[in-house]
Amino acid sequence: MATLHFELVTPEKLVRSDEVYMVVVPGTEGDFGVLAGHAPLMATVRDGELVVYASENNVSARIRVEGGFAEVTPEGLTVLAERAETLA
Structure with missing residues (x-):
């Protein structure tokens, strides 16, 4: 299974x-x-x-984000959010 490098930054x-x-x-x-x-x-x-999947059917995180930008490059996905809060 190929993986995606993901970064979330505030x-x-x-x-x-x-x-x-x-x-x-x-x-x-x-x-x-x-x-x-x-x-x-x-x-x-x-x-x-924002919903993060560890595998095809396994949600590993739900994160509330407010505004910002997302960029997909050959290196992966970067989300630059104004605010981010992990949900329970």
């Missing part, structure tokens, strides 16, 4: 840096999923829930 700190299966991002144009090998992309992030 102005205060690096919130998360992991190798994951998939991340679903709340984009302003709609939610979108990012897997390893995704085409390069830049998108704005709306307030909502």
Whole structure:
């Protein structure tokens, strides 16, 4: 199984840096999923829930994000959020 390098960053700190299966991002144009090998992309992030999958059917984290940007590169996915809070 190919993994995706994922980083979530706020102005205060690096919130998360992991190798994951998939991340679903709340984009302003709609939610979108990012897997390893995704085409390069830049998108704005709306307030909502970012969902991190450790494997195909295993959600490892739900994180409330507020605003920001998402960038997909050959190296992985980086989300720069104004605020981020891990949900229980």
